[in-house]
Amino acid sequence: MHSRSALSASTTSFTPSFSRRSAAIPNKQGTKAIYTVNTQTPGSHANITETRIIDLLTGTSTLFSDDPWDKEARWLGKRDLVLWLKDVEFGATEFWIADAEDVGQNFVNLKTLSRRASVGPSCMQAASGYCAGRIGAKASHLKLHRLRNQHDDIAIAVACPATSNGNLYNPGTDGFTSEVHNAIWYTTLRKKAMSSSTGEQKYITSPTRFVNALRGTGLESPLRSPLGHLTDFDISTSGIVFLAKDESSSPNHPGNVNVYYIPLKTFTEMSRPRPQIINVKGFEGRSLNPVFSPSGDSVAFLKKQELADSNDRNRVMVINNIRYFRAHKASDDMPTQQSEKAWHLSPYSIAWSDNGKELYVVAVDVGIRRLFKLPANLSSIRAAPEPITSDSTTPADVRHLRMVFSAPMDISSEHFSMG
Known part of the structure; x- marks a missing residue:
């Protein structure tokens, strides 16, 4: 039998840790998926971030990188190459690429280039990793798409902060200013010969x-x-779609999205064309979640009908x-009026199927997040x-089920409205 002091010592020595995992993003072949795990230990203030690759056939998870300044890893769409962002010195961001085939086989022990992280221990990273470029500000919201042009560009x-005149903003080098806005910055990745030999x-x-x-917009x-x-x-391949508030928005008149x-x-x-607003006749409310079809020919998004009614439900567009x-053309909403009963749910996330023929949406039904499939031809x-899932704990036998776990959910009355 343990003494009370021994029990007390063993109890106090136990330090719980908490892990939070991101959505697992599958590669094009559906054989691997990449995700991030963040583990925190409150007592010691330890915070460990790992990017990992899971083999979807065997269920084996392998370390890809444990550099705390690596983030937003994405499949490049070529073989098993992975592109990710790395926070580095002076508030800049680098774009790194490595081959997932190296995971578990070839690793290098490196000090991150970040001035802030260099005081920490060495990090593990795939040996094939290299820096593909750099932007002089803190970047996030990484998006990529193969253009399939003559150079096979990507x-x-x-998203990076910008000054009022549209230049990159970096507080580490530019100092403080209140005139800072979020902006979308774009370029391409192109293959280049590293050695003629x-x-x-x-x-x-x-x-x-x-x-x-x-x-200037x-x-x-x-x-x-x-x-x-x-x-x-x-x-x-068609360009960029994005959410923004009306140009006339102000603190006193926030405007519509x-x-x-x-x-x-x-x-x-x-020089690029000026953004065109996508208006929908008869729908004046807030828009949400614009996403291109795989071919780039179509755009789906969610929109409310009423501007002032916060309980109005989202419709699929x-x-x-x-x-x-x-801009003078308009689209119709999902024709629920042709159903025996209008769909009472309010989707809050939307994605396309791989063939572009269906839409997957997530909606809350009786307090449970569920996944629904709609024909892309809404008419x-x-x-x-x-629903094609009964609840959010259904095994992931559908690729798009990850939407149920990853879709950002604003806990408000609109998602539970029976409208």
Whole structure:
């Protein structure tokens, strides 16, 4: 039998830890997925962040990087290459690439280049990793899309702070200013031969600098926290779609949140067309979650009908042939009026199927997050959608089920409204 003092000692020596895992993002083949685990130990104030790769066939999870300044890892769409952001010295951000095939086999022990992190222990990272480019500010909301042009370029876009004149803002080098706005910055990754003798090619950022897509527009995107989410903008072969408040917005008149579209072809355009607002006839409320179809031909998003009614539900919208979009055209909402009973739920997240023929939406039904599938041709809907998952703990036998866990959820009455 343990003594009371021994029990007390063993009890006090136990330090609980808490882990939070991001959504696992599958690669194109559906064989691997990448995710981040953050583990915190309150007593010791330890905070460990790991980027990991899980083999979806075996369930084996392997370390990809444990550098605390690595973030937002994404599949590049070429083989098993991974692109991620790394916070570095003087408040800048680097774009790094490595091959997931190296995970568990070839690692290097390195000190992160970040001045802030260099005081910590060495980090592990795939040996094939290299820096593909740099932007002189803190970047987030990484988006990428293969353009399939003659150079097989990959378009990339990030959110970075900008000054009132549209230049990059870095508080470490520019000092303090109150005139700072969120902006979307874009460029491309292109293969370049590293050596004439070996013929080795690596992706690097375009020789042209990052371009501020919102310069001179008076618009800001992503929306400021806590409203801003990774789903505030998207990119494709057709350009950029994003959420922003009306240009007339002010602290006294906050205005509405709408979807805007910027047509781009190469993502190396130094001058780009002015953003076009996507209006929907009869729908004046807030927009949410714009996302391109896999082909880039269509855009889906959510929108409320009423501007002033906070309990109004979100409707699903689809704009086809987005390349030919003109602001004076409008789309119809999901024709629930053709159902026996209008769909009473309010979706808050939306994604396309891989073939672009269906839409997956997440909605709260009787307090449970559920996943629904809709035909992308909204006019073919004749009945209220049925859930394809019964609850949020259903095993992940559907690729898009990760939406149930990863979709940003604003806990408010609108998601529980029976409208």
